[in-house]
Amino acid sequence: MRRLFTALLGILFLSLLVSTVSAGFIVWPNWDEAAKYPDSTGDQTGPIAEDMTICYVTHDAEYIYFRAEFAGGTIGDRVLLIYLDVDRNQATGDSGADEDWSYDLHDLGAEWRIDVNSPVQGLWKWDPGSNDWIAVLSQTAWDQGDAYIMLRARLSDLDNPQFPINILFISYYIGDTDWNPNAGHLEYPALRPVGGILIAVDKLTLLSPWVAVTLAGVALTIFATKRRRRP
Numbered sequence: 001m002r003r004l005f006t007a008l009l010g011i012l013f014l015s016l017l018v019s020t021v022s023a024g025f026i027v028w029p030n031w032d033e034a035a036k037y038p039d040s041t042g043d044q045t046g047p048i049a050e051d052m053t054i055c056y057v058t059h060d061a062e063y064i065y066f067r068a069e070f071a072g073g074t075i076g077d078r079v080l081l082i083y084l085d086v087d088r089n090q091a092t093g094d095s096g097a098d099e100d101w102s103y104d105l106h107d108l109g110a111e112w113r114i115d116v117n118s119p120v121q122g123l124w125k126w127d128p129g130s131n132d133w134i135a136v137l138s139q140t141a142w143d144q145g146d147a148y149i150m151l152r153a154r155l156s157d158l159d160n161p162q163f164p165i166n167i168l169f170i171s172y173y174i175g176d177t178d179w180n181p182n183a184g185h186l187e188y189p190a191l192r193p194v195g196g197i198l199i200a201v202d203k204l205t206l207l208s209p210w211v212a213v214t215l216a217g218v219a220l221t222i223f224a225t226k227r228r229r230r231p
């Protein structure tokens with residue numbers, strides 16, 4: 001009985017420790033496995049601190065993760081704006097020039113904007129009634145280095161968008177700007193060629209169990225044929 005009590009106490013202590021540790025640290029995704037959106041270098045209008053070289057996007061059941069990398073500069077040099085057009089419709093959301101920042105939003109009609117490393121950083125939602133952006137409480141967390149900014153946003157804070165969504169990254173440093181992409185928008189999940197047909201990456205994961213079943217079927221057929229041939 002005493003041993004059981006000690007064991008239960010040990011499990012309780014361990015679970016408390018694990019929950020404290022996991023609350024204190026963010027497990028960032030493996031960016032090599034994320035969707036990659038390279039951007040030209042030297043296409044910014046100001047210093048290289050704002051020149052995006054590549055952006056990454058990925059998501060899991062709870063969060064969507066973003067990362068932007070820069071050609072140079074030091075930590076804290078630039079502001080990153082991420083626009084999400086979750087219904088992929090330019091007629092809904094902010095379009096044309098951003099109502100707050102005046103940057104050209106290309107063909108986006110953005111419902112959400114995430115501001116990072118700015119005095120008004122956080123999650124912003126487009127309000128069609130007032131025709132303006134409204135700050136929204138969120139649990140968006142971020143980190144940065146000399147040449148990168150990465151963040152994660154809770155999907156529930158974004159009203160659980162249905163993928164795919166359209167995205168535009170804008171970085172700026174004292175008024176100057178870099179866009180990724182330079183025209184139009186990025187689509188996430190990214191399209192990837194499969195047997196000559198473009199399909200979304202999330203559909204690929206749906207397909208993979210069927211691919212496995214098919215391969216297993218082929219293997220079984222070969223095995224059975226070989227057995228039958230045996231004298």
Ligand SMILES: [Ca+2]
Pocket residue numbers: 039040041042043044051052053178179
């Ligand atoms: Ca660039």
Ligand SMILES: [Ca+2]
Pocket residue numbers: 085086087088089090091092093108109110111
């Ligand atoms: Ca829209």
